[in-house]
Structure formats: structure tokens, C-alpha cells
Amino acid sequence: DRYRQDINASNPLGTGGKLASAYDAMIKVLWMSNQKKQSSMAPRALKRAIALFAPQFANTAQQDSQEFLAFLLDGLHEDLNRVKNPPYIVKPDVNHEDNLAVEGAKAWDAHCKRNQSILLDTFYGQFKSTCVCPKCKQISVSFDAFNHVSLEIPQLGVTERIIPIVLFEANGRLTGSPPRRYGISVPRNITFGDVKALLSKKSGIRRERLAICDVYQSGIYEIFLDTKNVSQLNKDDLVVAYEVDPIIPSAMHVISTQMVHNGRQMSTLGYPLFLSFDISLSCRQVIRQFMGRLSYLITNGSSFQLRLVDTNGNPQLVFPAQPNSPHATSSIVPNTDDAFSSFLSVDCADSFIFMHIEWNLSSINDVNRFESIVDHPSLAEALSRQQAMLRRNLTLDHCLENFTRVERLDEDNKWYCAKCKDHVRAEKTMKLWRLPNILVIQLKRFEFRNALRRDKMETFIDFPLEGLDMNRFCASSSSAGMSQQDFEDLDIPKQRNFVDNDIPATYDLFGVVNHYGRMGFGHYNAYARRWDENMIEDDWILFDDASVRGGITKEDVVSNSGYLLFYRRRMFA
Secondary structure (H helix, E strand, C coil): CHHHHHCCCCCCCCCCCHHHHHHHHHHHHHHHCCCCCCCCCCCHHHHHHHHHHCHHHCCCCCCCHHHHHHHHHHHHHHHCCCCCCCCCCCCCCEECCCCHHHHHHHHHHHHHCCCCCHHHHHHCEEEEEEEECCCCCCEEEEEEEECCEEEECCHHHCCEEEEEEEEECCCCCCCCCCCEEEEEEEECCCEHHHHHHHHHHHHCCCHHHEEEEEEECCEEEEECCCCCEHHHCCCCCEEEEEECCCCCCCEEEEEEEEEEEECCEEEECCCCEEEEEECCCEHHHHHHHHHHHHHHHCCCCCEEEEEEECCCCCECCCEECCCCCCCEEECECCCCCCEHHHHCCCCCCCCCEEEEEEEECCCHHHHHHHHCCEECHHHHHHHHHHHHHHHCCCEHHHHHHHHCCCEECCHHHCEEECCCCEEECCEEEEEEEECCCEEEEEEECEEEEECCEEEECCCCCECCCCCEECHHHECCCCCCCCCHHHHHHCCCCHHHCCCCCCCCCEEEEEEEEEEEEECCEEEEEEEECCECCCCECCCEEEEECCEEEEEECHHHHCCCCEEEEEEEECCCC
């Protein structure tokens, strides 16, 4: 009952000790009960107590075990926080040129001035976060406390996805050649603005001249905004890019669908075209623009005509049916020297123009040519690299390596640059700085797709039962380069200085929470084994609702259902 002296009944962030008392009562029933035959108990009192701290757990709806654990640890910490009157702390900005060992120690000491509990001593560690502004290259470093580490699972064994992009280049580059298909490997949280930059680097086309589109049923379904995230792209979406001029008053932009006579009606075929040309071009020159881009499809006996249509595909009768005729009775672009824009509305440079490319083919076999493309070497390279990644066994080490890699923040999580005075999509790097005695790791098996859907990933992750070496993943688990005198100069109490150069960051697994099923309709169970600060048993036990049984093998413990991993440090810091 030593915890009772730490209960902080006045802490508005806690439950006044109710959660700590309920947890104490549950532990006593499990470990000190005289009912030797009792193998399980229903923790109803604990559930009611945590609902005081987190009301979402008050009902019987299914909840995420990681969220429950986070609220439980936070609630117990606040109930047992020994700091009754926490001081106001200003979180300082850290420059990357500062002594990071000193700044990390100062940040941890500042956190401990407001937070002191047995939970903090046991479960809490420290992250180091580095943000780099893409505009001014300002570097900012911050330190934050954590009680668990959430690791993304590299989907299908890779940290990136491959987007095949069919690229139509402007006339003069590949005239007479089919479009080329590139392979662009991108992180899963990247935007199409970043995809443009990667495609620009591979193709040599300036980024501002690229338009990336979603093509569906031979038509342009959507022109992707630079801010759209590639995670919203479906696996079977056809992505096509076009080299076009930016939207300027001197240029027209034409979106065209290719059509062919199929009996009595027209049907679509091949890829749509997205062209831009000078507003001063004549009708004859516009036709030549199309002929230049489509020359690889033109054979003996095949030809096409251009028909101006509205957004619904209806013909627009704006051209004269006969040369020099004053009556606009045709939608077919005439092969004349009249200015093309003279037949259009005054805003033709401000909005898109739509056309049908109507083919007259000599043979039905000619249709196959409209699907022809040439693969750029980047596609084979990307696929080969992905296959090599797929052949490897995905381990917890791979997930930890992925956690510490540089990521580009998305539009919803911009970082404020104090130098630029603006929110920017910074490059962010997360590092483990200080490691706790009990390390809780979440394998993020639920991938966000949209507001109504999250997909469950069943990827097998091989995690070690003994000897997890965290030293190489920790930027500074010890305060390297700092002496005890340094801490005394900083006025940091000895018990909070975490000088642990002689304590290895080696961990052994003692518990696993498994999830079966899908989001919202799943089932949890757990494997665990007994341990204390001096030893850990070999025998594993399964906890599945009211069922508790032994005889669990090590092969049972490591599965593709592992969701939460609990590791204890071999030597407590």
C-alpha cells in the first residue's frame, strides 16, 4: 500500500485516486487472493474508474487496446503524481548547434518538475524531434516524453509504394513515339506535388509543366492537386501525366478523348490527351499539334478529325460547315488558317476546352495500338527493388529503422517555422533519446484510408523474445559527453540525470497483446510470462477473456496478430 502516500487527490487531470485504488484492488485479487482455484477475474471496478478519466470507455463498445493502455498509464500517473503544485514551465527552442546532451537533460528535468511518479520512473522515455524548414533550412530540435512507441509497418515489406505513371511529353521531345511509363517510388504520406518533383527529375521536364491525372474509361477523371496525398490513390487507378504549359492568358488547354466508330455509335479507346498551345494558333496549326502528338498511331488508311464538345460531350456548333461560310453549323475543327480562338468564347484561355478525337481506322486490329506504351528503365528498377524488399523477412528492426527515417509532413500536420513566420511541410526526423525500463511498442496495423475506413494489415513481423538491442536505435540513451559536474552546474538533481553509460539498452519480451479480425469487429487476447527486476521465466501463458492456460510455445507468441509488445530492460536504469 505504499502507493497511497503518493495519491494526488487534488490533481484535476486525474481521478482523485479512484483509478489507482481500483488498479490496486485488481492486483491484490490476482496475486494475493486466497482463492487458489481462481484463474481469472472481471475488472469491472477498474473499467468504471478509468471511465472517470476517459468517458469513451464507459460503454460496451469495442475500443482500441493501445488507446486504453495510454489512458490507463496517463491516469495512473496523474493519480500518483507527487508534484502537488506544478510550476509553469516554458519549453525552450533548441538549436541544432547546441549541446544536445545538455538540452535533452534540461528538457527531461523540466518535465520532471511537473511530473514525478512511479509510472514516470518505469514507463516513460524521451523522443528527440528534428524539423528542417524546406524554405530557409532552419533546423529546430525539441524533446518530448513518451510512454509508448508507435511503429508503422512497412506495407508488403517496403516503406514505399510504386506509382506507374504514363507520361505524354510535348511535341518535339518524342514525336512519333508512344508515351513512356515511369516507375516512381514514393513514401506513403507524400503528396502529388512531391510526385511531380520526382517525375521531373527522371524525365527532365520542369515540375511546373507537369499535370498528373487520374484516367478512367479513357477519360480524364481528375487532375490531381499538388496537395492531394498519394494514400488516397487506389491500387488499380491509372495515373497519366502530361507536359503542358501553366495556366496563363496566352495559352489554351485542351482535354481530348479518343473515339472510334463502333457500328452505329462512337466508343472510347486508348488514353485521353491533355495539350496546351498558344492562343494565336490557327485551326490548321491546332490540327498539326494533334498530328504531332498522335503520329505514332497514324498508319496508312487511318485518319482522325477533331470535334469541339462541351463538358458533357455534346457537339459545339461554332465552326462553319463550309470554308468562308458565315453560318456556324459544324463542331468539326476546319483545316483553315482562321484563328482557332476566334470561334471560341473570350474566356477560352481561362478554362479548359474539350474535344473528341474521332478516328477512322482501316482495320479493327488497329485498336490495339492505342494501348501501346514504352517502359522507362525507372519502372523495372523500382519493381526490382520492391521484389528484393519483399523477399526479406520483415522484423521489428525494420520497423524501428523506418521510425527513425526522415519524413515529409503532410498538409494536415504542418510545422510553424519561426524564421519564415509560416506553416510549412517540414522534413521531420524522430529519434529515441532516453529509453524507459518498460518499453511498450505498438505495431500500427490499422492503415487510414478515409474518414470511414481503416484497413487491417496482417503483415508478419518477427520480433525477438530475448535480447532486443535498442542501443543502435537510441540517439543518446546515455548523456554522452556529460560529467556529473555538468549536471551539478545545471542544477539537475542526481536522481533525474539519467547518466547510464554502464547500463545496456537490452530488452526481453514479457507480454504481447494480439488482435484478430478487423477494425471495430475484432478480438483481443494476450501472451505473458512472469518476471521481476532480477529474472524472467521461460513459460508463456495465454490470457483469452476468462480462459487462462499454459503450454504456449515461443512460435505461438510471435505471429502476424501481434499488436502491442511489452519489453523489460534487463538492467533497470
